Amino acid sequence: MSSRKVEKIEPIILAIDTSCDDTSVAIVRGEVVLVNIVASQVDLHKQYGGVFPTVAKQAHRENIDPTVKHALKRAGLKMKDITAIGVTVGPGLAPSLEVGINKAKDLAIEFKKPFIAVNHIEGHLLSPLAKRNSISKKAENKNKQSDDIDPKRAAKIKFPVLGVVVSGGHTDFVLIKNFGNYERIGFSIDDAAGECLDKIGRMVYLGYPAGSVIEEFAKKGDENRFKFPLPMTQSKDYNLSFSGLKTFARNLVIKLKQEATIEGKQGLDKQTIYDICASAQHGVFRHILHKLEKVLENENIKELWLGGGVAANVTLRKILRFKANQYGIKFKAPYSSKLCGDNAAMIGLVAAKKFERGDFIIKPADLGKIDRNPKWRVGEKDN
């Protein structure tokens, strides 16, 4: 490339994520999301109520080529415009990961592009940095100016940042010392927060997955009607545990049903179910908040970032933003709910950072060393 612009040229990354449900392909320019396509398999999985490994693999295989083409078309770009390829290599379901990795390798070899291996959780961690592509071609210059003026955008990140990832599969506290330098300082030792809410939803027959229904119902309920316990107050570490909340919910539902029977009712009434949802959600978030406070008390945290599927929950955002304000630190969360769920834009963003640090593979011969890494933890040495 022979651009003579004085300003820094941001890498344009084509990113692929096939770590579980969704085949996702995105194109980003640095932190700016140009396209973020999630070819949802949710319907396909609904009959299994989760991620069924073999089904997922098959569906990813069918989806991956058209999704890549669609992404390029939507961005109005050709492969020659792409600087590098980024792909999730873990953690996730092994058969699903394989589909994305193979596609990324093929593209890297065919078009002679650098290949960047990305950790899915690092994607969630950095997802709050993603920026909208509100800049149409015409308004580009005008917007660039306002970007510079906007203090929120222009302000330099202050490390260390505490990254909180809350989803159906993860509940993690990660110390972000710098880009590429992470330490997982706390995590759930049993169920993930989203999974716990799903299971409580099952107990009151809200179907599956129940997470979004619970959020909806919680708005109509009284979060103080049932006092869920605060788990792990004795432990000094930053780990979380949700199984006690699950057990409490189970016993609560049994007790309430017995009371309803004595009163001659058929089962729980509407308001009681709303109140259970509100109280359970409150219990889960209170636990996260309690441990978060512990981290903020003891560690020298400068910013708080939230990512992961449950980050789309408005109440959780509100609670964390409030807490960040109390500690006088900046709070960031993804700009859209699409960026909270599994998506490739966040993978592209991580890949762009890695590209800038020179953390990529160029020689096709070296690609053979890259393999799926289903249990890759953020903070462990890159493979």
Place this chain on the structure above:
Amino acid sequence: MEIISIKNTNQKNIIDKIVQTLSKGGLVIFPTETTYGAGVDATNQKAVDKLLSYKSRREGKPLSIAVPDQKMAEQYVEINQSALEIYRTFLPGPFTVISKSKGKTAQGVESEFGTLGVRIPDYSLVLDFLNAFNRPVTATSANSSGKKRPYAVDDILNNLSGKQIKLIDLIIDVGELTHNKPSTIIDTTMSAPMTVRQGDRDIESAVKIDQGEVDFISSSEQETKDIAKRLILKNWNQVKKRGLVIGLDGDLGVGKTIFAKGIAEFLQIEGIITSPTYSYVNEYDYIRHNFSGKMYHLDFWKINSKEELERLDFFKIIQPGNVIIVEWWDQINQFVGDDLQTKLIKILISENQAGNRELKIREI
């Protein structure tokens, strides 16, 4: 197209007019407690095709049906326990309850996976015409796909092409509706148990474990883990020679994963054993006193057929050295039969009045 204003017409005439229009395969725009809906006879293929071209760009998304009561719903979908609870508690109301379809609606109404959403709207006019029509009517919002939510007739008409407007036969105009959200969707098609199923065990299992004596009472997580460790120590030769399957049952939150954690501690697996619900299968390598193998931790609450079991390579992982821990064993007991080439230990965990865990253990 005819627009009837509800103010100037008596209720009986409106109902008659709607029923006539629907009977002829017509498309009716009507108010509900959420938004204006677009309805056609859900059993009439031509009418449904007309609705689909009205909505445009559905991309295979299914429609739902509106019925006046549970009785009619039962003719079109299979209502399981979970759905029954929702019907009883929340309907009529702004909810769409998804169940397995009986395949009696026109093509394009149910999903490609054979599921169907059912609405019983909390709106007397709608319930009245549904009762009079005596067939289900499609329940979809009256806007063209991807357009503004229709709270007023103008919202609809201003966003339609001339071609689309021509497809409408009748509009019932009650003015602007309260801006309520679209219905909440509750998918009840997962037939998985909330609690251990009594019936299946009596029929399928040779050992009626739940009626037997309690083998252990545990008052703490640590005690439950210790019981698990003793159990596997006792069966250690079996693990080495042929592998071992441990089938766990018990309600949500009773401590099945705690038991698995005990086994992992015995196998000296470092790191934390987390729930496999989301991933179906968690795999761990272990080395205990120079003997190595794998521990598999599985969650089968979503498994409903032998085919699914085989897809997860369940029978292939039963190997010498491997410990296979299955949560919700009773989900698959009937599919395993004689195919299990090794010893099975079934464990039922329950909570007693005092809040302690009772464990019943049977070696098969």
